[in-house]
Amino acid sequence: MFRWPYTFAVCLSLAVGATAVYYSQHLDVGLKDPEGFLGPAYVRLPLIGLLIFAVGIVPQSIHRFGFRHFIGGVRTIIRDEWTLKRVGYVAAGMLSFYICYVSYRNLKSYLPELREDVNYDRELAALDHFLFFGNYPAEVLHSVFGTAVMAQVLAVLYVLYLPFVPITVGAVLVLHRDFTVGAWYATAVSLNWVLGTISYYILPSLGPAFFQPQSFYDLPENGASALQMSLFKGAFNFKEDPQGDAIFGIAGFASLHVSVVFTACLFLHYAGINRLVRTAAWTYLGFTILATLYLGWHYIADDIGGLFIGWLAVAVGAFVTGNTRRQKRKRLAANEVEGVRPATEVATTGPSI
Template structure:
C-alpha cells in the first residue's frame, strides 16, 4: 500500500507537480470568485502553450543534428538521427522533459493571472512612497535612477540596457527548455524547472505582500528624458494593458504592473546560481553572472524597480534554488547518499561535491 506514495515522493518532479497543481487550483478559484476568465499571456513566439513546445523541439533539433553529423557524417545524418532517438530518447526521458515544461507552464500562467488580479484584490493600497524614500536614504539623499542617468548618460546606455532587459523574455523559456532537453540527469532538469516555477509562485506572494507600481509608473516624469527603446515600449504596453483591464476585467487585457519583488532579478539570479552549482561550462556561468549584474543595473536605470525590489528578487532566487535542490535530491548530502548506494551496487559514483546542505555541483553524463 505504501509503494506508490514512496515512489511518488522519490520522483524528482513530485514537488513541482504538487506546486503546479496547487497554484493552478488557486488561480482557478480566484478566477471564478472574481468572475474574470483565465488568460494565456502572449509573448515571445506567441502563447506559452505554443511557445514552450516549439522551444523544446527547436532545442532538440539543434542538439541532435550536430551529434548525428559528428557520429555518422553528412550522408548518414538522417538515419543517424533516428538511431540516436531510438537509443537515447526513451519514453521515460520524454515524459520527464514534458513534465518539467508542463509544470513550468502552469506556474507561469497562474503567476500572470494572479498578478493580473492585483488591482481587484488590493485596490489602491500601494507602498511606492516608502520604497522611494528608502531608495533616497540608501543613495544618501539622491534618487538612484537620476544618479545613473547622470553617470551613464541617457543615449547609448539606455539602448543597451533596454536590449539586455527585454532579452529576459526569451531567455527564461529557452534556458528551461535547454536544461530539460540537453541534460541527461533527470534530477538536474527537475531542479531547474522547479526553481524557476518557484520564482513565479514566490513572486506572486511578494506582489500581494507589498503592492507597488515601480518607479517608472509611480514617477514617470523622472524617466521622460530616456529615448524610445524596447523597455519603454514594454512599459507603455503594460500601461495599456493595465488601463484596459481596469476598464473591463472580463475583456482580453491582462494587468501586469508590480514592483516588489523583481522577478527579472530573481529568475536571472536563479539561472546564475543553478549554472554555478550544476557545474555547467565556465564561460556559460560567467556570462550568466555578468548578465545578472546588467539586469540589476537596468532595473534601476530604466525605472522598473526600487533597490528593495532587487534585494527581494535576490532572496527569492536564492530560496528557489535551495528548495529546488532539496526537493529534487541535489544537495550535497543527498547526492553523497545516492553515490554511496550506487557504489555499493557497483555503479561509478560522481566525484563533484558542494558544501553540506547546499546545492551540489553536478556534471552532465557522457
C-alpha cells in the same frame, strides 16, 4: 512517488493552478493565457523544446556519423537515448513550468482587485532616496552613464529576459542527461513565479517608472519604454473591463527579472555547467540589476527581494529534487554498495543547504 524528482513541481503547479482557478471564479474574471515571445506559452514552450532538441541532436549526429549518414544517425540517437521515460521527464518539467507561469500571470493580474488602494511606492521611493544619500538611483545613473547609448543597450538586455526564461528552461530539460538536474531547474524557476506572486501581494507597488514617470522623460524611446507603455495600457484596460482580454501586469516588489536570472546563475554554478556560460550569466545578472534601476522598473528593495527569492528557489529546488551535496553523496554511496553507478549522476555538485 516521493522519490520522483518532479513530485514537488507537479504538486506546486496543481496548487497554484487551483488557486488561480478559484480566484478567477471568485472575481468572475476569466483565466487568460498570456501572449509573449513566439506566441502563447502552450505553443512557445513545445516549439522551443523541439528547436533545442534539433540544435542538440543534429551536430551530435554529424559528429558521430558524418554528413552522408547524419539522418540515419539522428534516428539511431533518438532510438538509443530518447526513451519514453526521458520524453516524459521533459514533458513534466515544461508542463509544470507552464502551469506555474500562466497561474502567476493571472494571479498578478488580480492584484488590483484583491489589494485595491494598497500601494507602497512612496515608502520604497523614500528608501531609495535615503540609500542614495538624498538622490534617486535613476537620476544618478542617468548622470553617470548618460541617456543615449546606455539606455538602448540596457533596454535590449532587459527585454532579452522574455526569451531568456523559456529558452534556458527548454535547454536544460532537453540537453542535460541527468533527469534530476532538469527537474531542479524547472522546479526552481516555477518557484520563482509562486514566490514572486506572494511578494506582490505582501508589498504591492508599481515601480519608479509608473510612480514617478517624470524622472524618465529624458530617456529616448526604446524597447523597455515600449513595454512599459504596453503594460500601462493593459493595466488601464483591465481596470476598465476586468472581464476583457487585457491583463494587469504591473508589479514592483519583488523583481522577478532579478530573481529568475539569479536563479539561473546559481543553478549554472552549482550544476557545474561550462565556465563561459556561467560567466555570461553572471554578467547578464549585473546588467539586469543595473537596468531595473536605470530604466525605472524597480526600487533597490525590489532587487534585494529578487535576489532572496532566487536563492530560496534554487535551495528548495535542490532539496526537493535530490540535488544537494548530501543527497548526491548518499545516493552515490548507495549505488556503489549495490555496484551500480549511473552515467548521468554527478556526485560533487549541488548547493550546501
